[in-house]
Amino acid sequence: MLPALMASAAASPQPVRCFVRMLRLVQTVARRSVYLVLLDEQPAALKRLSQVLSSSTFLAERVIAHPLLLDDLFDDRVDREPPDRDAVAAELARRLATLDGADPEAEIELIQEARQSALFRIGLAFLGRRIDGVSTARSLAGIAEVVLNAILRIAERDLVAAHGRLDGSASDSAGFAVIAYGSFGGSELGFGSDLDLVFLYDGALAQRESDGARPIDGARWFTRLAQRVVHLLDVQTRAGKLYEVDVRLRPDGGKGLLVLGMDAYEAYLRERAWTWELQALVRARAVAGDAALGARFARVRSALLAAPRDADRVKGEIGSMRTRWRTERDRSDAARFDLKQGVGGLVDIEFLLQGIVLQRASREPRLLADGNTPALIAAAEQAGVLATDEARKLAGAHAALLARAIECTLDGRSRISPRDPGIEASIAAVREVANSLGLLGI
Secondary structure, eight states: OHHHHHHHHHTSSSHHHHHHHHHHHHHHHTTOHHHHHHHHHOHHHHHHHHHHHHHOHHHHHHHHHOGGGHHHHHOGGGGSSOOOHHHHHHHHHHHHHTSSSOOHHHHHHHHHHHHHHHHHHHHHHHHTTSSOHHHHHHHHHHHHHHHHHHHHHHHHHHHHHHHOOSSSSOOTTTTEEEEEEHHHHTTOOOTTOOEEEEEEEOHHHHTSBOOSSSOOBHHHHHHHHHHHHHHHHHOOOTTOOSOOEEOTTSTTGGGSOSEEEHHHHHHHHHHTOOHHHHHHHHTOEEEEEOHHHHHHHHHHHHHHHTSOOOHHHHHHHHHHHHHHHHHHHOOOOSSEEETTTSTTSHHHHHHHHHHHHHHHTTTOGGGGSOOSHHHHHHHHHHTTSSOHHHHHHHHHHHHHHHHHHHHHHHTTOOSEEEOOHHHHHHHHHHHHHHHHHTOTTO
């Protein structure tokens, strides 16, 4: 097999790097000769492998650590569209149903396998230019939703087995909703991103007692459910954690309650929330749990964001917050640009759109429909806040910077890119739009 590996590596863009990684992979699978036989018999799969090992540190390390991912390279369908979220969810449900009994450890391993395969195939599609950065980020968010919903079902099943239900019915996740914030909420997740989550419950159900052999009150039931979800997402398995979870966006941050009643959460946002918390609300959405409670959250979100505000105050507070963040976090210099935190980067686009929503949503309700960046840009154009040319430039800059950021992650680099004409054009477009609207002061 080695001559074929050498020849394939030699034909790749990075021959030495590719061959060293091939040797590491061979060392990993040496006792599973079936993989070597398949690579020998399938030149197309070997070519795909060479491309991965040569061009992506992130995917190369994944396939070396988890050789089961080679199965995706042997499947000719991998050269087509990336995995469909609904198809992944259906296949995962089918595989989980084949397990004997309730075994959380086996279930987590199986979910991790499905997640790793989906992320690997999405990465291949991006590297093969079959999907762009925006579609990649949206696909990654979709896989996170599939995983989160599967985890919530396992967590609830275990809790019901121990303490029973609160409503006496067989409905799933009654009175409990998981809200995604940040990149996850905006459907712009990256490879290796953590999940910003807030947990909410229906206060009426919290007054009840569960109906199991060891009953507990509703507030404790919902708290234990949230704790179980966080634990299962964060538990260390042979294949690593499913996701790092950040729950600091809840009221009062790390000092606050892990799960809050919907009424209390709404009251907090109305009476005590800082401007940055309302900014974060722009990208928030329900991603798992009780659909009715999720819809209620969406109504509360819209009502809060649509409240009339002093435009100058919004402008000043958002500009001040962005300046402070940039001072603390921007790693740009004369030769390199911080794609996320740099002046004219991805965070500036986020702040710009959040400022538009907080200033204009009371008069333009279409700005409330979706917190995803391309959708917000389109809504701002439809509302007349952005001129057609401004919307086109901003969307183009976002797509270009996001694609660069994903490339950095796949290559195992921080999201700092050498400055070049493409980067500078994107920066100029963001600054032009921000200055025309008088936001961010850049």
